[in-house]
Amino acid sequence: MTTETKTQSQVQQPGKEILARRYATLGPYSPLFYEKPLELVSGSGVWLTDAQGKIYLDGYNNVPHVGHANPAVADAIYQQLLTINLHTRYLNNRVVEYAEALLGTFDGALERLFLTNSGSEANELALRIARQHTGNTGVLVSDFSYHGNTTSLAELTTGLTVREPLGSHVRPLRIPDTHSVAEADVPALLKQSLSDVDAAIASLQATGHGVSAFLFDPLFSTEGLLQVPAGYIDGVAARVRAAGGLIISDEVQSGFGRTGSAMWGYQMFGMEPELVTMGKPMGNGHPIGAVVTTAELLDEFGQNNMFFNTFAGSPASSAAGLAVLRFMEQEDLMAKAGHLGEYIRARLETIAQGSVNVGSVRGRGLFFGIDITESDGSRTPAPGLTKILIEDMRERGVLISRVGPHDNVLKMRPPLVFGKEHADILLEQLELSLGSLS
Numbered sequence: 484m485t486t487e488t489k490t491q492s493q494v495q496q497p498g499k500e501i502l503a504r505r506y507a508t509l510g511p512y513s514p515l516f517y518e519k520p521l522e523l524v525s526g527s528g529v530w531l532t533d534a535q536g537k538i539y540l541d542g543y544n545n546v547p548h549v550g551h552a553n554p555a556v557a558d559a560i561y562q563q564l565l566t567i568n569l570h571t572r573y574l575n576n577r578v579v580e581y582a583e584a585l586l587g588t589f590d591g592a593l594e595r596l597f598l599t600n601s602g603s604e605a606n607e608l609a610l611r612i613a614r615q616h617t618g619n620t621g622v623l624v625s626d627f628s629y630h631g632n633t634t635s636l637a638e639l640t641t642g643l644t645v646r647e648p649l650g651s652h653v654r655p656l657r658i659p660d661t662h663s664v665a666e667a668d669v670p671a672l673l674k675q676s677l678s679d680v681d682a683a684i685a686s687l688q689a690t691g692h693g694v695s696a697f698l699f700d701p702l703f704s705t706e707g708l709l710q711v712p713a714g715y716i717d718g719v720a721a722r723v724r725a726a727g728g729l730i731i732s733d734e735v736q737s738g739f740g741r742t743g744s745a746m747w748g749y750q751m752f753g754m755e756p757e758l759v760t761m762g763k764p765m766g767n768g769h770p771i772g773a774v775v776t777t778a779e780l781l782d783e784f785g786q787n788n789m790f791f792n793t794f795a796g797s798p799a800s801s802a803a804g805l806a807v808l809r810f811m812e813q814e815d816l817m818a819k820a821g822h823l824g825e826y827i828r829a830r831l832e833t834i835a836q837g838s839v840n841v842g843s844v845r846g847r848g849l850f851f852g853i854d855i856t857e858s859d860g861s862r863t864p865a866p867g868l869t870k871i872l873i874e875d876m877r878e879r880g881v882l883i884s885r886v887g888p889h890d891n892v893l894k895m896r897p898p899l900v901f902g903k904e905h906a907d908i909l910l911e912q913l914e915l916s917l918g919s920l921s
C-alpha cells in the first residue's frame with residue numbers, strides 16, 4: 484500500500500497497517516513494547532527515528548553496543564561478505580583473528596572458545612558441557628531469571644512465563660539484595676542466603692541430581708538489578724565447586740564493558756568461572772554468541788562430541804565481532820561507561836531524594852535503574868506508575884523499559900556510545916516525567 488492509498492484512519496493511527504500484517508504473519512504473541520507499538524525505521528549512534536520522522540534517544544538498547552548503524556561494523560561485515568563468508572569447516576584467518584582478540588580480553592585459564600549464534604545457544608552449550616564434565620544434572624539459578632529460549636533453558640526459567648514446569652533438577656535461589664535491608668542486617672542476609680544455597684545443594688544431592696552448575700547473570704538484571712552482599716558470589720562458587728559443580732557466568736547483559744569497571748561482569752566479584760557465555764552486544768546486532776572456557780573443558784567436550792554449528796563464527800560474524808572490539812578500544816568505551824555511570828548514579832540519587840516515587844538507585848556503569856514506588860510513601864512497588872512513566876518517556880522522546888519481579892525497576896541500558904550530553908537529556912526528562920506523576 485502506498486502512502487497515497489492509505490485510508491484516513493490509518494493515517495491517524497500510524498503503524499496500524501504494519502501491525503495488522505505482523506499479527507497476520509508472526510501472530511499476536513511476539514512481544515512488542517509500548518501501548519502503541521513503535522515503528523522504528525533508522526538509527527544512528529544513540530538516536531532512532533520512527534516512521535513518522537520523530538526522533539528518540541535510545542536509553543534502552545544494549546545490542547547496538549557501539550551505536551546504531553555503526554559504519555565501522557557495517558563496513559567490516561560488508562567487506563567480508565564481498566570477499567568470502569562460509570561455515571567454519573575451512574580455515575579462515577578472520578575467524579582465528581577474532582577468537583584471539585576475544586580471548587585476549589580474558590585472564591587466567593579462560594583460553595578457549597566455542598562460537599554460537601545467540602545467548603540461548605551459548606547457555607545451552609555451557610550447560611551441556613557442565614553436565615558432561617560433572618556427570619551431574621542439577622542446576623542452581625536465581626528465582627527470577629532468564630537465560631534463553633531452548634527447552635533446557637525453559638526448564639530453568641523463573642523470570643518469565645513458560646509452559647515447561649521448573650525441572651526437578653533445578654533449584655531456584657533467592658538472591659540477596661542489599662537494597663532490601665538496612666546496612667546492619669546485611670551480614671545476617673548473607674548468612675541466610677548462603678545457608679539457602681547449602682540447602683539447595685543438599686536437596687539436589689538427596690534426589691540424585693547432584694550439582695552440575697550455578698548459572699547466573701552478574702548484574703542480576705532480570706531480577707531488577709540486585710546488588711549482592713560482598714562474599715555472596717564467591718560463597719556460592721565455593722559451595723558449588725565443593726559439590727563438584729561448575730560456575731557459568733552469563734555475560735549477555737553484563738559483558739563487553741557494560742559495568743564500566745571491567746570487561747566481564749564476573750570480574751566484579753574477584754572470582755573466575757569455568758564457563759562464560761555471551762551474545763547480544765557482541766556483533767552490534769549481527770547474530771553471534773560464544774562460550775569461553777578452559778582448554779581442559781573444551782578438549783573433554785570436543786573429544787566426546789562431534790560438535791558443529793553451521794552459521795556460528797562465520798567470517799562475516801567474526802568481522803562484526805572484531806569491529807566491535809576494535810571500536811570499543813579506539814573509543815575507550817569501557818572507561819567512559821565507568822565515568823558516565825558514576826555521574827548518572829549521583830544525579831539519580833538526587834532525583835530519588837526529591838521524589839516520593841523513587842525507592843533505591845540501582846545498577847553499575849551504563850546499566851542503571853530506579854525502583855518506582857507508590858505515591859503514598861509506603862515504598863510499595865508501583866508497576867502501574869512504572870508503566871505510565873515508560874509511556875510518558877516515549878512521548879518525551881526517550882526510550883527506556885522496566886524489569887524485576889514487580890515490573891517496577893526502570894531499566895536504562897543505552898548503547899555504550901552514550902555521552903554526558905545524552906545522559907543529561909535522559910535525566911532531565913526522567914525528572915520531569917517523575918514530577919508529572921504527582
Ligand SMILES: Cc1ncc(COP(=O)(O)O)c(C=O)c1O
Binds near residue numbers: 601602603630631632
Ligand atoms: C541474561 C540473558 N541470557 C541469555 C539471553 C538469551 O539471549 P538470546 O536472546 O540471544 O538467545 C538473554 C536474553 O535476553 C539474557 O538477558
